[in-house]
Amino acid sequence: MGPASLANYDGTAGVLVDTNIWLDCIDETSAWRDWAAQKLQDCSERCPLHVNIVIYSELLIPGPDVRALDALLDVYDTLRTPLPWACASLTAAAYAMYRRRGGAKHKPLPDFYIGAHAAVSNLALLTRDPKPYKSYFARLEIIAP
Numbered sequence: 687m688g689p690a691s692l693a694n695y696d697g698t699a700g701v702l703v704d705t706n707i708w709l710d711c712i713d714e715t716s717a718w719r720d721w722a723a724q725k726l727q728d729c730s731e732r733c734p735l736h737v738n739i740v741i742y743s744e745l746l747i748p749g750p751d752v753r754a755l756d757a758l759l760d761v762y763d764t765l766r767t768p769l770p771w772a773c774a775s776l777t778a779a780a781y782a783m784y785r786r787r788g789g790a791k792h793k794p795l796p797d798f799y800i801g802a803h804a805a806v807s808n809l810a811l812l813t814r815d816p817k818p819y820k821s822y823f824a825r826l827e828i829i830a831p
Contacts, residue, residue, distance in 0.1 A: 697810035697827030704813035773802035
């Protein structure tokens with residue numbers, strides 16, 4: 687499979703919601719809780735919300751309660767969207783750039799899969815931590831504080 691074409695990317699197909707947004711909504715002590723909940727509500731009223739298997743897995747790490755997680759996602763009619771094969775080459779390119787810049791991890795980081803998924807699927811990304819995405823996915827539409 688060849689590299690994905692991002693020529694028509696504009697982020698209008700929906701919003702991929704990063705793990706940190708969901709965690710902020712769950713954590714009653716999070717300083718970002720109100721902001722995250724408001725952004726989730728705003729985004730869900732204008733377009734579909736998405737999570738992928740990487741985000742879903744990260745959300746199960748604190749305590750694997752699939753029913754509770756599904757209930758949270760269902761509040762916002764969140765779609766469970768598979769990672770497209772087309773994001774593989776973009777993930778690899780982002781990881782290669784990370785290594786060239788001195789990154790020490792020897793496997794692609796979850797943020798690379800998340801950013802590539804948003805890019806090739808024409809999704810905006812809702813996150814509290816835009817820096818890694820802006821560094822490796824310059825054209826990605828990011829919704830962040």
